[in-house]
Amino acid sequence: MKKLKTxxxxxxxxxxxxxxxxxxxxxxxxxxxxxNEIGSLTFLPNSVTLSSYSQMLxxxxxxxxxxxSIIVASSITIGVxxxxxxxxxxxxKLQFRGRDxxxxxxxxxxxxxxxxxxxxxxxxxxxxxxxxxxxxxxxxYLINALSIIMFRQYFKSIPDSLIDAARIDGCxxxxxxxxxxxxxxxxxxxxxxxxxxxxxxxxxxWPLIVIRDESLMTMPQLVTLFAVxxxxxxxxxxxxxxAVMLALPIVVAYLFFQKYFIQSMxxxxxxx
Amino acid sequence: MINRKKILxxxxxxxxxxxxxxxxxxxxxxxxxxxxxxxxxxSPMEYSGISNYIQxxxxxxxxxxxxxxxxxxxxxxxxxxxxxxxLAEILNQKIKLRGVFRGAFFLPVIVSGVVxxxxxxxxxxxxxxxxxxxxxxxxxxxxxxxxxxKIAMPSIALMATWKNVGLYIVLFLVGLxxxxxxxxxxxxxxxxxxxxxxxxxxxxxxxxxxxxxxILSTIGGFSLFIEPYIMTGGGPLNSTVSAVLYIYKQGFFxxxxxxxxxxxxxxALIILAVVVIxxxxxxxxx
Amino acid sequence: MKILINVIxxxxxxxxxxxxxxxxxxxxxxxxxxxxxxxxxNFAKEIAKEWNQGNPxxxxxxxxxxxxxxxxxxxxxAVVGKTTPDIYSNMWQGDVEAYAQAGVLVAxxxxxxxxxxxxxxxxxxVIDEIRSGDGHIYQIPWKINPIMLIYNxxxxxxxxxxxxxKTYSEFFDASxxxxxxxxxxxxxxxxxxxxxxxxxxxxxFFDFYPLYLAASDGAHLVKDNKxxxxxEYAVEVFRFLQTLYKKxxxxxxxxxxxxxxxxxSVIATRFTGPWEIAHAEKFxxxxxxxxxxxxxxxxxxxGPVYTYGDPKNIVIFKSCKDPQAAWNYIxxxxxxxxxxxxxxxxxxxxxxxxxxxxxxxxxxFTNNPKMKIFAEESKYVKGTDASPVxxxxxxxxxxxxxxxxxxxxxxxxxxVKDAADAVNLLFIK
Numbered sequence: 001m002k003k004l005k006t007x008x009x010x011x012x013x014x015x016x017x018x019x020x021x022x023x024x025x026x027x028x029x030x031x032x033x034x035x036n037e038i039g040s041l042t043f044l045p046n047s048v049t050l051s052s053y054s055q056m057l058x059x060x061x062x063x064x065x066x067x068x069s070i071i072v073a074s075s076i077t078i079g080v081x082x083x084x085x086x087x088x089x090x091x092x093k094l095q096f097r098g099r100d101x102x103x104x105x106x107x108x109x110x111x112x113x114x115x116x117x118x119x120x121x122x123x124x125x126x127x128x129x130x131x132x133x134x135x136x137x138x139x140x141y142l143i144n145a146l147s148i149i150m151f152r153q154y155f156k157s158i159p160d161s162l163i164d165a166a167r168i169d170g171c172x173x174x175x176x177x178x179x180x181x182x183x184x185x186x187x188x189x190x191x192x193x194x195x196x197x198x199x200x201x202x203x204x205x206w207p208l209i210v211i212r213d214e215s216l217m218t219m220p221q222l223v224t225l226f227a228v229x230x231x232x233x234x235x236x237x238x239x240x241x242x243a244v245m246l247a248l249p250i251v252v253a254y255l256f257f258q259k260y261f262i263q264s265m266x267x268x269x270x271x272x
Numbered sequence: 273m274i275n276r277k278k279i280l281x282x283x284x285x286x287x288x289x290x291x292x293x294x295x296x297x298x299x300x301x302x303x304x305x306x307x308x309x310x311x312x313x314x315s316p317m318e319y320s321g322i323s324n325y326i327q328x329x330x331x332x333x334x335x336x337x338x339x340x341x342x343x344x345x346x347x348x349x350x351x352x353x354x355x356x357x358x359l360a361e362i363l364n365q366k367i368k369l370r371g372v373f374r375g376a377f378f379l380p381v382i383v384s385g386v387v388x389x390x391x392x393x394x395x396x397x398x399x400x401x402x403x404x405x406x407x408x409x410x411x412x413x414x415x416x417x418x419x420x421x422k423i424a425m426p427s428i429a430l431m432a433t434w435k436n437v438g439l440y441i442v443l444f445l446v447g448l449x450x451x452x453x454x455x456x457x458x459x460x461x462x463x464x465x466x467x468x469x470x471x472x473x474x475x476x477x478x479x480x481x482x483x484x485x486x487i488l489s490t491i492g493g494f495s496l497f498i499e500p501y502i503m504t505g506g507g508p509l510n511s512t513v514s515a516v517l518y519i520y521k522q523g524f525f526x527x528x529x530x531x532x533x534x535x536x537x538x539x540a541l542i543i544l545a546v547v548v549i550x551x552x553x554x555x556x557x558x
Numbered sequence: 559m560k561i562l563i564n565v566i567x568x569x570x571x572x573x574x575x576x577x578x579x580x581x582x583x584x585x586x587x588x589x590x591x592x593x594x595x596x597x598x599x600n601f602a603k604e605i606a607k608e609w610n611q612g613n614p615x616x617x618x619x620x621x622x623x624x625x626x627x628x629x630x631x632x633x634x635x636a637v638v639g640k641t642t643p644d645i646y647s648n649m650w651q652g653d654v655e656a657y658a659q660a661g662v663l664v665a666x667x668x669x670x671x672x673x674x675x676x677x678x679x680x681x682x683x684v685i686d687e688i689r690s691g692d693g694h695i696y697q698i699p700w701k702i703n704p705i706m707l708i709y710n711x712x713x714x715x716x717x718x719x720x721x722x723x724k725t726y727s728e729f730f731d732a733s734x735x736x737x738x739x740x741x742x743x744x745x746x747x748x749x750x751x752x753x754x755x756x757x758x759x760x761x762x763f764f765d766f767y768p769l770y771l772a773a774s775d776g777a778h779l780v781k782d783n784k785x786x787x788x789x790e791y792a793v794e795v796f797r798f799l800q801t802l803y804k805k806x807x808x809x810x811x812x813x814x815x816x817x818x819x820x821x822x823s824v825i826a827t828r829f830t831g832p833w834e835i836a837h838a839e840k841f842x843x844x845x846x847x848x849x850x851x852x853x854x855x856x857x858x859x860x861g862p863v864y865t866y867g868d869p870k871n872i873v874i875f876k877s878c879k880d881p882q883a884a885w886n887y888i889x890x891x892x893x894x895x896x897x898x899x900x901x902x903x904x905x906x907x908x909x910x911x912x913x914x915x916x917x918x919x920x921x922x923f924t925n926n927p928k929m930k931i932f933a934e935e936s937k938y939v940k941g942t943d944a945s946p947v948x949x950x951x952x953x954x955x956x957x958x959x960x961x962x963x964x965x966x967x968x969x970x971x972x973x974v975k976d977a978a979d980a981v982n983l984l985f986i987k
Contacts, residue, residue, distance in 0.1 A: 013362065017376035020438065024379065026402065027391045039400030086284050096281035102288070109296050111547065113494065115516060116540035119523050119533045120299035120306065126313070126638055143291035173280055202384040204498050205516075209524055212635045213624065220386045227390050228502055236394065243390040247383045254382050258375050261382055266442045269488060312946075314637050314660035330983065399811060421965070507757050509961055526950050527634075 024247070031241040038236045052237030056226075059238070062245055064215055065222040069249075072137045072218055073200040079142035080196045081189060087143075088151025089177050093163060103152075110145045118209070125210050136210040137218070141200060146268065147192045154188040155181060191264040194257070201250060219246050306533035313527050324534040334535060336510055337518040338542065340425055344514065345493040347429040353485060356437050360444035361470065374445070378438035385435065389502040392431045393418070396503075418504055421511040428499050428512060436492075440485050447481030448474065483554045487547060494543050515539050587619050588884055593629060593648035593870075594622035597904035602647075604899060605891050616883050623648065637662050637875075644878035645888060647700060651688065651869040656946035658696040664874040664881045665694040672885060679892060681911045687941055688871065698888060699909040701900065702867035703831040704932050704939045705768040707854065708838075711847040713826040722827070722849075725857045726798050733807035736826050749809045751802070751827040752819065757960045759952035764829050766959060767952075768866040769795045772853040776864040776940045780951055783985040787955075788978035794856045796970035799963040810964065821846060829853065831868065832932050836905060850931050867939035869909060894918045907932055909939075947984050954980040 030038045031052050033045030056062060090096075091103055121140060130136040158181060166180045182189065207221040214222070223242045254261055307324050311317040328334060359377065363370055380388060395402045396417035404414040417427040455473045464472070475482075496514040500506055506513035506521075519539065523532030592602040602620040610617050621643070623629045629648055636642045637657065649657075657663050666672050672695075676685060680699055690696050709722040717736060723729040733750035740747050753765040771777070774791035802808040813819050820828050821842050828834075838848060852863035872891070874884050890896055894916070897908035901922050907929070913919060914933040923930045942948055955977045962973035 010367075013367070013373060016359065017373050020379055020434070021376050023391055023395060024383075027387075027394075030394070038394075040405075042402070042405075083287050087288050090281045090284040094281040094284075096278075099281070102285055105292065106288070109292065111544070112296065112300075113491075113540040113543045115495075115519060115536045115543070116303055117296065117299040118519070119529055119536055120302040121295060122523070123302070123306075123313075123529065124294070124299065129639065131635065131639060140295050143288055143295075148288070173284070198382060202386075204384070204386060205520070209520075212631050220384045223390070224386050224498065224502060227386070227393075228505075239390055240394070243387045247387040250382050250384070251379070254379070258371075258378075262374065262378055262442055265381065265439055266446050269439070269443050269484070312656070312660075314634070314657065314662065327983070505757065507960065509965060509967070510957065526947070 024251075027240050027247075028244055031237060031244045033237060035235055035237050038240070052235075052241040055235070056238045056241045056245070060222055060226050060242070061214060062219070062222060062242065065217050065219040066245075066249070068134075068216060069201055069219040072134060073197050075134075075138045076141045076200040077193055077197045079138070080144045080147045081193060083143050084147030084151045084192060085155075085177055085181065085185075085189075087148045088153075088155055089173075089181060091148070092152040092155040093160070106145045106148055110149075122209050131210055132213045132216055134216070137207060140206075141203075144196065147196065150188060150192055150268070151185070154185050158184055190260055191267055194260055194264040195268050198250065198261075303533045303537055306530050307537055309530045311529040313529060317530075320530065324531050327531060328534055328538060333510060333513065334515075334518055337513040337515045338539070340511060340513055341494060341496060341515045343425050344429050344432070344496055345490060347426050348432050348493060349486060349489045351429070352433045352437050352440055352489060353482065355433065356440035356444050356485070357482075359437070360441045360448055361474070363441065363445060364448045374438075374442065377441050380435045381438045383435075385498045386502065388431065388435045389499050392434075393503050396427055396431075419508055421509040424504060424508060424512045428496075428503065432493075432496075432499065436489070440489075443485060444478065444481060447478040451477045479557070483550075483557075487550055490546060490550065491543070494539075494546075586615065587617050588645065588878070588880070588887060589643040590618055590620045590645040590647070590887070591623050591643040592620055595904070597906075598648070601900060601903045604903070605896065609887055609890055613887075616880070616887075618887050633657075640877070642875040642877045644884050645872065645874055647872045647891070648870050649697065649873050650942075651697065651699075651871055652942040652945075652948040654688075654697045654871065654873065655690060655944045655948070657873070658690045658692075658694075659946055662876050663696040664876055664878065665696060666698065666874065666885070667695045669882055669885045671889075675889060679910050681937070684909060684911075684941075688944070690944055697871040697873050698892065699941075700870055700872050700892065701906045702869050702909045702936060702939050702941075703833060703906060704865050704867045704935050705764060705829055705831050706850045706852060706865060706931070706935060707827055708820065708830050708834060708848055708850050709827045710820070710823060711849060712845075713823060722851045723854060724852065725859065726794075726854055727857050729798075729854045730801065730805075730807070732826075733802065733805070737805075737807060746806050746809075747824070749825050750807050751829070752809055752813055752825045753799075753829060755810060755812070755960075755964050757956045759949055759956050762952050762956055762959065763866055763868060765799060766795060766955065768829060768853050769798065771864040771866055771940050772855050773859065774864075775861060776938070778943050779955075780943050780945045780948075780981065783945075785951075785978040785981035788974055791856075792974045793970045796959070796962055796973055798854075798856075799959075800966060800970060803964055804966055820848075832905065832907065832929060835928050850928065852935065862938045863935075864938040864940055865935060867909075867936070867941060869939075869941035898922065901926075901929075905929065907936055909936070911937070950984055951981050954984075 026041070029043070029045055030041055032048050032050070033041055034047055034049050034051070037045050037047070091099060125131050125136045128135075130139070162180060162184070163176055166176050171179065202220060203218070204220040204224055207218045208224070211217050211221065217225070223246045226242050227239050308319065308321060309317045310320045310324070363374060367373075398404060398414060398416055398419055401417070403417065408414060416423060418424050451474060455477070456469055459469050459473060495516055497516040497520065500512040500514050500517050501520075504512045506517055515535075516539075519532050519535045522528045522535060590602065590606065592598050599620075599622050602622075606618045606620045623632055623646075630650065630653055633642075633646065633649070633653070637660070642662065654663070666676075676695070676698065684699055685695070688695060688697050688699055707722065713736065714722055714732070717732060719732060719735075723732045729750075736748060736750045737746055738748040739745065754761050767779075770779075770787070770792055773795055774789070777787070777789070777791060779785070779787045799808075803810055809825075813824070818837075818841060819825050821838065823846075838846075842848070853865050855863055872888055874881050874888075878884050891900075892908065892910075895918075897910055898918055900906060900908050901919065905926070907913065910916075913936050914923070914930065919933070923933060945951065958968070958973040958977040958980075962968040962970055968976070
């Protein structure tokens, strides 16, 4: 009896897990099915075709958008890691006037809803002439309050003696940050790195606002406009193909680094 | 001779100061100024007094959009917490392949909202969508997921729950694991059932986690934009226009910059008020 | 410290690099942006070639509008970023007023020879239509694509009708006869007509607006910053469309995900323009015959039937260093020879008076008989009212359209009134 209960239990659990995975599988199958079959597709298409993909490649520069997303997300991640650690270091290990004030300001900005700064930030981009440039996509995101807080917290747990020893050896502050602290903060770096990369990869509202030139659009932005605009010509398969392409990079990364993804998001949530 | 040591900290935080001035304080100040002007980007700014505010208070669609956002939150948050708590509790037991199941639940979290929306737009299709095909297959009527004005926003809330519940399962798991096992052992000695243990021990102990989840979901829910933008464009009958979608339309489709800034300011104040109330509620609870 | 300096240098370099890539044209060149429609690019190529041969000192460089989400957004981005071309030939008439008021367009009536030429080419009614609020003229009417009723000749004959329906009653009558459930599954699968049920503002150009112009003999929607469409014509049009959907004469489901439903005889009519001809000729099944007629009008309507023409016009931006030379170039595009080339290369109608009687074009229309009806209709084609908030006006009308026509939640009277009230709110200062 107990065994039956266990089997039923795992079966129910498997079904619920499947609920979260099957739709992606359906999307993948749909992208390989001919247009008129998608309406009746459940598990496997009757015939497989690559036409959705070839049409998509014809209509939109998805490869270019992929590269744009890589450039933007990588730059932001690197910037956030560098600046976050610099400022987190200053706030956690150095003494100076105004240190606590800055810390509270950072906390305050985290509570500010973006809805209030959206329009003026766009106008600043216009005035600086940064519309339709990578700068508009990257610069506003280079400094991230959450990353500063997380670095500060993590650095606090690193013993001061380590840093003092390095100073005695003649290291300057930059070297302390990058040669001493970084190697000892891998968990924080991985966590912040993954969260930042994922968030900037998936960001779509801001690119929709500041980028009009198709050659500079990020991947989610291009796929959004493709799905909403008329270019897909209501062809389902092509829309699904573009969605698959958009999901692919992150899903692949997830399959390899699943543990890190989950841990990162969890610790970030708790810090908030 | 500049004392290098003394100015160094300021140099280190200077990028933040710059960023703060350029992307936080200036925008907020400019935003407030903008609310008293009319501007469409290509013409010069025109001082307009409080006419934007008057227009806001007469704007039925704007208040409908706030209402729509609230409907979304009211459905999405309790649903998400219930399901996440339930599944987290199950995963917290000694089960095999926990990592696999957790990984499956978490999959929609990392994928872009754009992908999820395009996918669910097909699932929700009236004629040939997967969900309605299943429904008619088992003898039920088709449902107008995205074309019935009363059901459209709940449909979006359902999709958002599906997308995010994995994250909250993980957060709850962390919270569940902080409950000292001695409590459960003591309850076992008294012959408590699983349900009793859950409601009398687990729930009170993970209250902080629950509150955190509520606040996170609230802030996230208020930024609802890309899902209605792609899925319904705000229809049918404006039932899925979220506040951010409406502000976006006013600012970046009609280029009513002054009015959009006014809407943004008003909406940001609402969000702050809601979050403050929630935090106060949590403090009194504790 | 070193790293910080390096970072600053890199950022400054990057800024320079991105800032330095401006699209400045050389001193003498006139930069002309055409639409990125293949035929129009070919047209631009020919006209530019001819001009450059005769005017080597003032070369014209043509360029299709840069890629982007919509050409309107590209133009806006160019205006904001101060990278506008000298000439742009694909501007939708509804957009011009906002740019005129912003002061980025050249007042063409101040150019030598402009007024004489334009009054010779265009109807005075058209010129009044394109005149801006301040009395100046900022756009040149170039081409139109009138919306008319395409119909399946065989389907009409099969129903025993003598011709396509002209009035609302005849339309309902034909719809009833054509409505059918072919495969017997309880759901209608054959409709007399179809119009997309999208709430997008421009969708109204294919249903509400041409019908409104037909019913009202070309009345305005907005005039002098007031909504003037709260009249019996708008109400009748709303009622007409609402009935079509209520009785399932028009399909409420989306039919565009299949192959062309008109050519497949799933629908017998459609509100569409001359661009459909090329598509129909290419894909029509054997024996399929079609033709065009005027938009349906309310019973009792007398006189010619007006319609909407999706006018695209030419503008000169103020950034142009020599507007007079730019005008001279544009002139070559819109002489009789230029207009004939436009017809032959792109199959789009020049907005020129007497198109159907001018002997220069008679050869073209003999060879393209289906285009003749558009030429005859061109006298009764209307564009859009000169208002800087036209997009919003159509958006507000669309929302009432959705509530009344598609969901039947309001009466036509209520919907039209609510739309007019909402539009009037736009103009409050």
